Amino acid sequence: MNIYVLTLVSAENTFLDTKIIANAQHSLQTIASVKILDTNSLSKKDSSEDPKKDHTKERAVDILFSIDEDNIQELSSVNLEKTLVDYCIQPFKGRFKKLLVTDMDKTVIDNETIVEMITAMGQGEKAQALMNQAKNNEITYMKGIKARSKLLTGTKATPLFKQQLATIKYISGAKTLIATHRYLGGIPFLLTAGVEEFAQKVVKELGYSGHYSNFLSRDVEDKFDGYVDGPVLSSEQKAMLLGVLCKEQDIELENSCAIGDGINDIGMIDGAGLGVSYKSPDNVRQYANAEINVGNLETLLFFMGIVEDNFIHDIDELKEKRNTQN
Numbered sequence: 001m002n003i004y005v006l007t008l009v010s011a012e013n014t015f016l017d018t019k020i021i022a023n024a025q026h027s028l029q030t031i032a033s034v035k036i037l038d039t040n041s042l043s044k045k046d047s048s049e050d051p052k053k054d055h056t057k058e059r060a061v062d063i064l065f066s067i068d069e070d071n072i073q074e075l076s077s078v079n080l081e082k083t084l085v086d087y088c089i090q091p092f093k094g095r096f097k098k099l100l101v102t103d104m105d106k107t108v109i110d111n112e113t114i115v116e117m118i119t120a121m122g123q124g125e126k127a128q129a130l131m132n133q134a135k136n137n138e139i140t141y142m143k144g145i146k147a148r149s150k151l152l153t154g155t156k157a158t159p160l161f162k163q164q165l166a167t168i169k170y171i172s173g174a175k176t177l178i179a180t181h182r183y184l185g186g187i188p189f190l191l192t193a194g195v196e197e198f199a200q201k202v203v204k205e206l207g208y209s210g211h212y213s214n215f216l217s218r219d220v221e222d223k224f225d226g227y228v229d230g231p232v233l234s235s236e237q238k239a240m241l242l243g244v245l246c247k248e249q250d251i252e253l254e255n256s257c258a259i260g261d262g263i264n265d266i267g268m269i270d271g272a273g274l275g276v277s278y279k280s281p282d283n284v285r286q287y288a289n290a291e292i293n294v295g296n297l298e299t300l301l302f303f304m305g306i307v308e309d310n311f312i313h314d315i316d317e318l319k320e321k322r323n324t325q326n
Contacts, residue, residue: 002072003092006063007042008085009302011294012172016058020085024063027078033068040064043308060302064092088290088303090274095305097274099251100181101242103260104192104202104213107278108174108297113194117164118151126151134263135281141264142232145193149216153226157218161197168201173297178206179312180301183321187249191241193233193264207315212241239267259292259300260284276300 006024010016021039028034043059067075075089105112118127127148134144152160178188190211192199199213217227231237238260246253258265258272261280269275270287277288278297285291292299301311312318 001066002069003037003064003066004072004075004089005092005095005305006065006078007060007088007303007305008063008080009060009087009295009299010058010085012296014059016061017084020080021061021063024078024080024087027080028063028065031067031071031074031077033066033071035066037064037066038062041307042302042305059308060299062305082291082293084294086290086292086295086299088274088276090289090303092305094255095274095303096184096186097255097257097272097304098186099245099249099256100178100186100188101191101238101245101256101258101268101272102178102188103262103265103278104190104194104199106171106261107259107265108171108178108190108206109198109202110169110171111167111198113164113198114145114148116167117160117195118148120160120164121152121155123151137263137283140234141193142234145214145232146228149224149228150226152216152224155224157216157222157224165197165201168198170206171297173295173299175206175314176311177297177300178208179314179318180306180310181304182207182209183312183318184306184310187245187251189245191233191238191268205315207318233264235264235267237267238265239271242268242271257300257304259297274303276303 008016008024025036040062041058042062080087102108115127115131130144130147133139134141181188187209190199190203190208192213194213196213196215199211203211214233215229217225217229219225246256254273256272257274258268259276259278260269261278263284266284266287275288277285277291279293290303
């Protein structure tokens with residue numbers, strides 16, 4: 001007998017509908033050998049006012065159940081309404097993942113950094129067209145990155161970085177995700193095909209343990225020369241780096257989690273113990289164990305079984321907690 005958990009997380013700023021919970025339980029019970037063991041809250045109850053009719057006061061709940069080994073593959077038949085709820089089915093044991101690797105652009109920041117740099121120089125349409133071609137598999141991701149980098153040729157780097165770094169906006173829940181994971185003993189790492197200068201800022205402000213990114217080459221006059229220094233962080237590169245990090249940290253691959261939104265995240269999403277797509281197109285979601293479509297990034301903490309009372313909301317709170325403990 002195996003113990004599994006189905007985690008349900010509501011859309012941001014909403015509560016779970018009781019019907020969604022009931023439908024989830026019913027869907028599980030259509031599978032032979034499934035026995036519902038318990039339903040537990042992961043979130044703080046909101047006591048400010050009564051929820052809407054047919055709504056709970058919960059953001060997230062766990063449904064624990066037992067299932068025979070022979071029926072585990074049938075769990076893929078559980079299909080809930082993804083426009084109303086995010087959910088994850090996994091073994092109950094080992095759901096907290098020691099290593100967390102994330103993408104940057106459109107995953108933890110609400111920016112497309114290289115595209116926005118090029119847009120600021122007046123060539124946004126060309127940059128967006130190249131990005132769309134890559135998303136639609138009309139050109140390789142690597143070719144798209146290199147072509148976009150060429151559009152910056154001759155532009156002074158330092159003034160452009162100073163301007164664009166000020167535009168960074170964090171995705172809801174990003175600060176809590178990284179600070180909480182780090183506080184609980186996790187190792188969060190940033191793997192991004194975005195530019196090094198942006199990655200450094202994000203790593204510092206969110207509290208990552210480290211990062212890999214791309215570096216746009218420049219000449220002696222501080223002008224971009226149109227090239228990317230080193231290997232582009234493609235899907236294959238990210239999958240390779242996931243393995244390297246696991247080996248360096250002496251962590252089993254099963255004890256890793258990867259989250260991203262784009263095609264260059266597929267390798268790490270597919271390879272991690274828990275691979276999560278974040279508001280991704282179908283060609284990325286098909287490789288994920290779980291999806292986040294309606295909630296914020298705190299959803300991933302719920303998937304890992306972390307109760308909301310244990311959330312650390314930003315790096316300042318993380319530092320404060322650690323200082324108190326020392």
